[in-house]
Amino acid sequence: MTKQLRYLPTGQGNGEMEPGVTWRGHVARGMLLCPAPDCGLTFGRVVAGGARRHHFAHRPGEGEHDAVTGPETLWHLSAKNVLGRWAASHPGLAGWTLHLDDTPITLPDGWRRPDVLAISPDGVKVAFEVQYSALTGTDWQARHDFYAKAGVVDIWLFAHHGPQWRPATTRQLRRSELVSRDPDWAATVQLSGLHQTMLRHGVIPLWLDPTTQTIGTATTRVHPANTSPGERLWEDSAYTLPPHRTFPACHIAADPLEQCDVDLEAGELLTPARCLHHKERDRLQAEEQVAQERAVQVRAQLRAQQEERTRCRRAAEQEKRRAIAAQAAQEQAEREKREQEELRRKEEERAAAEVRQKMPLAQQFPPMFEQEPPSSPKPPWWKPWQRRA
Numbered sequence: 001m002t003k004q005l006r007y008l009p010t011g012q013g014n015g016e017m018e019p020g021v022t023w024r025g026h027v028a029r030g031m032l033l034c035p036a037p038d039c040g041l042t043f044g045r046v047v048a049g050g051a052r053r054h055h056f057a058h059r060p061g062e063g064e065h066d067a068v069t070g071p072e073t074l075w076h077l078s079a080k081n082v083l084g085r086w087a088a089s090h091p092g093l094a095g096w097t098l099h100l101d102d103t104p105i106t107l108p109d110g111w112r113r114p115d116v117l118a119i120s121p122d123g124v125k126v127a128f129e130v131q132y133s134a135l136t137g138t139d140w141q142a143r144h145d146f147y148a149k150a151g152v153v154d155i156w157l158f159a160h161h162g163p164q165w166r167p168a169t170t171r172q173l174r175r176s177e178l179v180s181r182d183p184d185w186a187a188t189v190q191l192s193g194l195h196q197t198m199l200r201h202g203v204i205p206l207w208l209d210p211t212t213q214t215i216g217t218a219t220t221r222v223h224p225a226n227t228s229p230g231e232r233l234w235e236d237s238a239y240t241l242p243p244h245r246t247f248p249a250c251h252i253a254a255d256p257l258e259q260c261d262v263d264l265e266a267g268e269l270l271t272p273a274r275c276l277h278h279k280e281r282d283r284l285q286a287e288e289q290v291a292q293e294r295a296v297q298v299r300a301q302l303r304a305q306q307e308e309r310t311r312c313r314r315a316a317e318q319e320k321r322r323a324i325a326a327q328a329a330q331e332q333a334e335r336e337k338r339e340q341e342e343l344r345r346k347e348e349e350r351a352a353a354e355v356r357q358k359m360p361l362a363q364q365f366p367p368m369f370e371q372e373p374p375s376s377p378k379p380p381w382w383k384p385w386q387r388r389a
């Protein structure tokens, strides 16, 4: 009756709303109105037990609005309220003023009314948009650009059912090849053209489940260096990162809404999964830097080896040239020595010839025949005794 939305915590249908007041008693006294627009009826009962979540329900025959409008209207309302309550109690947004669906952002060429608008004491505006219906990438971009032009940080949250939540098929998961098979991530969704447009703009798709007050972050486990199909990409070496904009599907990392924060600098809702993305990105960059440095070192080593080889080759060539020169010099010296000897010989011959020319002719030439030395007189033939002797 106070027009304040009351949240029935999971499994608390039989519990107490506040000390001494049970939910059932509160409903029985007709204190809880249905929040559906144009309904205005009080709830008749609390449904607790069975497979479905504990919830309030109309009396049979009353409040058939879900059949007319579909559940989206209530989901949307619920999501806005959950967001508003989170923003009101979040320490990071203490002192901010909150507007639920009632304050438009206006520009000369149009206006938009965010589902939840938070304004800081110094005028910083954060708009939360909860998107339940279908939206094209072009339309999203126009709205995103509008908020950027107006200087408003826009945070988009998609429904956890309906057109924004299409479970991925096995074929898509296999096609993407980069989606982890991590059993911790039970939910896998298709990435629509809208989600891919957001990823192109560096905006990571988020989903909001208002019943469990959970934020889902688009996440994959990828091995950036190894993107060829058929590779095992969910190994330990993989990184937990946002999906690439071409992926057909991704996993959803679920985090409690209360653990999320608004990152004004990045203009996004900082979920624990996003923190992990940042950490992993830093790790990846550090590893890439190490790899680059190693590559530079290897290149330098190779260059040094190459230079060493060139130096050795040059030294060997120089040595060879020196040896050849030395041999040539030696040969030259020998040749000169021979020539000098030849010269000296010729000189001597010439000198000898001169000497000979100055000699008397008889001495110039050696006698033709050696003159026999004068022999002892032979005994005449008639004195043979002398011969015998």
Ligand SMILES: [Zn+2]
Residues within 6 Å of the ligand: 034, 035, 036, 039, 040, 041, 058, 063, 065
């Ligand atoms: Zn109703």
